[in-house]
Amino acid sequence: MVPLIFHGTFIHSVTPREVDIIENGLLVVSATGKIVFLERNIPVEDVQKHISTLSSEPDLRSAPVTVLKHGEFLIPGFLDTHNHAPQWTQRGMGRGLLIMDWLNTVTFPHEARFKDPEYARETYAKCVDGFLKQGVTTASYYGSLHGEATKILAKTCLEKGQRALVGKCNMARSAPDFYVDESSKESLETTEDFLAYMKELDPECRLVQPILTPRFAICCDEELLDGLGKIAKREPKMMIQTHFDEARQEVEITRQLFPQFSNEADLYEYFGLFNDRTIMAHCIYPNDYEIGRLKECDVGVAHCPVSNTTGGEWGAAPIRRYIDMGIKVGLGTDNGGGFSSSILDAIRQAVITSNGRAVMTGDRNAVVSLNEAFYMATLGGAKVCNLSDKVGTFAVGKEFDALKITTAEGDRVSTLVEDVDTIADIFEKFLMTGDDRNIASVYVQGRSVKN
Ligand SMILES: O=c1[nH]c(=O)c2nc[nH]c2[nH]1
Numbered sequence: 001m002v003p004l005i006f007h008g009t010f011i012h013s014v015t016p017r018e019v020d021i022i023e024n025g026l027l028v029v030s031a032t033g034k035i036v037f038l039e040r041n042i043p044v045e046d047v048q049k050h051i052s053t054l055s056s057e058p059d060l061r062s063a064p065v066t067v068l069k070h071g072e073f074l075i076p077g078f079l080d081t082h083n084h085a086p087q088w089t090q091r092g093m094g095r096g097l098l099i100m101d102w103l104n105t106v107t108f109p110h111e112a113r114f115k116d117p118e119y120a121r122e123t124y125a126k127c128v129d130g131f132l133k134q135g136v137t138t139a140s141y142y143g144s145l146h147g148e149a150t151k152i153l154a155k156t157c158l159e160k161g162q163r164a165l166v167g168k169c170n171m172a173r174s175a176p177d178f179y180v181d182e183s184s185k186e187s188l189e190t191t192e193d194f195l196a197y198m199k200e201l202d203p204e205c206r207l208v209q210p211i212l213t214p215r216f217a218i219c220c221d222e223e224l225l226d227g228l229g230k231i232a233k234r235e236p237k238m239m240i241q242t243h244f245d246e247a248r249q250e251v252e253i254t255r256q257l258f259p260q261f262s263n264e265a266d267l268y269e270y271f272g273l274f275n276d277r278t279i280m281a282h283c284i285y286p287n288d289y290e291i292g293r294l295k296e297c298d299v300g301v302a303h304c305p306v307s308n309t310t311g312g313e314w315g316a317a318p319i320r321r322y323i324d325m326g327i328k329v330g331l332g333t334d335n336g337g338g339f340s341s342s343i344l345d346a347i348r349q350a351v352i353t354s355n356g357r358a359v360m361t362g363d364r365n366a367v368v369s370l371n372e373a374f375y376m377a378t379l380g381g382a383k384v385c386n387l388s389d390k391v392g393t394f395a396v397g398k399e400f401d402a403l404k405i406t407t408a409e410g411d412r413v414s415t416l417v418e419d420v421d422t423i424a425d426i427f428e429k430f431l432m433t434g435d436d437r438n439i440a441s442v443y444v445q446g447r448s449v450k451n
Contacts, residue, residue, distance in 0.1 A: 001446050003060050004029040004400065005051065007044050008068025009423050011075050012393045013375040016323050021423055022394070026050055027074065029400040031059060033446030038396055071408030071417050071426055076392055077137025077401035077444065078343040079381025080333050082241070082281040082302035085153050085166075086111045086120075086144040087336020088127035095339065098312035099247045104176065107336065111144045111169075112179040120149035124156045127335075131162065132449050134342050135439045137401040138163040140241060140279055140302070140332075140385060142213050145169050145181055147190040151197050158201060158208050161449040163401065165239055165385060167213025168194045170228060174218045174257075184224035191231065207445065209239065211279075216243040217254050217267055229272030239277045239386065241302075242268070245290065246282035247313050265293040274299055279384055281332060283322075284308060284315035291321065300328040300384030303376060305349035307337030309356070316357035319350065319376075320366045330381030331373070347373040347431055370431055404441035405430055 010022040026047055028037035037054055044067060051060050068074070087107065094106035114120045131139055139157075141164055143150030150168040157164035168191050172181040181187035191212070198210040212228050214220045220228075232240055245251055245264055254264060261267040265286070268274035276298035283301045286294065294301065301322055308315040322329045331346040340346070347370070354368035382392025391401040407417045407426055415434045417426050430438055442450035 001031050001033060003031050003063040004443070004446060005047070005060070005063050005065045006068060006074060007042070007047050007065055009073035010394055011073055011423075011427055013371070013379045014393070016372050016375045016380065017369065019371050019374060019427070021427070023423065027394060028054065028060060029446045031446070033399050035394060035396050035398050035400055038394055068404070069408055070419075072404065072406050072440075073423065073427070074394070074402050074404055076378040076394065077403055077442065078135045078377050079138040079330055079385060079387070079392070080131065080136045080335070080343055081140050081279055081300070081330035081381045081384045082304050082332025082334050083131070083139045083141050084334070084336040085124060085127050085141040086114050086149070088123055088130065088341070091336055091341060092339045095310045096312055098249050100249060100253070102311065108176055108179040114144035114146050114149040117148050117152060120144075120146070120152045121156070124149075124153045125160075128156050128160045128162050129451055130341060131335075132160060132442055133439070133451065134344070134436045135403045135442055136162070136333075136343060137403075137442060137444045137449075138381070138385060138387065138391060140165040140211060140239075142167055142169050142215070142241070145171055145179065145187070145190075147194050150194055154198060154201055154208050154210075161207070161444050161447045163387075163391070163444055164208045165211040165241070166198075166208060167211040167241060169213050169215050170224055171215040171219035172224050173221055184221055184227065187224055188227040188231075191228070195231070195235075211239040211241050212273070214242045214273065216246075216250065217264065218250065218257060222271075225271040225273065232272050232275075232277070237277070239279065240273050240275075241279040241281065242273070244268070244280035244283050245285040247311065247315065248285065249313070251285055263287060263290050265290040269293065269297065277386060281334065282308060282315070282317065284317045291318070291325070291327075294322070295325050295327050298328065300330065302332040302384060303329055303350060304332040304334035304337065304346070305353040306340050306346055307334035309349065309353055310338055314356075316353045316360065318357070318366070319354055319368050320357075323368070323372060328380065328383040329376050330384035331376045342435065343377050344431065344434055347377050350376065370428065374431060400443055400446045402443045403439050405434070405438055406440040407434070407438055
């Protein structure tokens with residue numbers, strides 16, 4: 001790879017509330033994809049002088065400098081903390097159905113098609129390209145239940161350069177005969193085979209890593225949850241993802257299937273699947289006790305405001321409370337659930353849904369600001385995926401996962417920018433009205449990955 005040098009405006013979150021706008025910044029990325037220099041307030045004429053001081057990187061001196069114009073800026077790449085890759089082509093279907101009806105009539109028949117590796121190869125190529133194009137530099141993917149297709153998904157991410165967590169979906173019951181693991185034993189064996197494959201594909205998890213993925217407790221019996229918990233214990237860095245308190249119907253069925261647990265936090269914790277490596281999707285209906293456990297166990301929340309508000313139940317998760325308590329929160333497109341594969345849509349919908357919650361509860365404080373939604377899409381998501389030492393903000397030593405945003409050129413129908421606009425105005429307009437046409441370049445580990 002070639003080194004990258006940018007001069008101009010860079011915008012990232014420093015805390016949930018606070019966005020840092022770095023103007024006249026100089027950002028240098030080494031050929032290995034790491035940020036090696038970052039300073040603000042550097043006149044463009046002084047760029048070469050600063051570069052020449054970076055003596056440990058001689059190839060930098062001949063690298064071209066990208067000077068960002070008014071209306072152009074860099075932001076960290078988006079993290080999609082909850083995404084069902086096999087649902088790429090069903091997105092938008094069956095909205096309004098209750099969760100179990102939607103799974104049985106729309107999702108399971110669709111995911112069953114991934115038995116065919118050729119279909120998986122074609123669809124996953126489109127899916128990964130589609131997310132990269134929209135600035136998703138990291139995705140936490142659920143695969144289908146098929147081992148072969150899930151390997152194809154992981155390989156596709158690696159080849160196309162997307163940072164990803166990829167899981168074989170475990171589901172040995174509460175699903176139709178045509179789409180269910182043969183048994184809990186077989187589900188665990190297929191998972192072990194997938195993990196062995198991942199160790200060869202990317203041994204140090206530089207770009208892709210496996211994630212344990214019980215679909216949700218409804219689809220797993222005790223043997224399966226116990227087996228996955230044992231793998232989690234054996235592999236102390238391996239991430240875990242599932243759905244948590246996502247719908248009233250789901251909470252009720254979970255109680256019936258696991259009467260020994262009065263809540264889902266205790267259920268997953270009992271099986272060793274509720275800890276600082278866990279990403280819990282939705283988290284709409286936890287009670288006070290479960291919210292306390294989310295915090296104490298340092299579990300991450302994948303907030304999916306688009307799917308939460310377009311399924312058969314309109315759900316607004318208590319995001320304000322999570323943020324105020326210091327619970328890790330990121331955004332998910334829930335690709336498949338919902339109507340959108342865009343994190344920009346998730347940002348906007350997070351704000352809208354929090355307004356809805358504020359009205360419904362009479363608590364004006366429930367509102368989530370645009371800055372906070374941007375934080376969830378970047379640094380918050382990085383914390384949820386336990387990747388914040390690598391990505392989520394711009395800092396020397398971090399890897400360069402970034403988006404070059406342009407609002408300055410072309411005949412855009414959205415993100416209308418005028419000369420008088422400040423960079424803060426332009427950033428706000430981009431977040432509220434922008435789309436993939438404004439995402440001019442996408443970088444993962446310094447590699448340009450937008451086709
Ligand atoms: O939004 C969702 N999408 C799914 O595929 C799923 N499976 C269980 N629970 C789920 N929720």
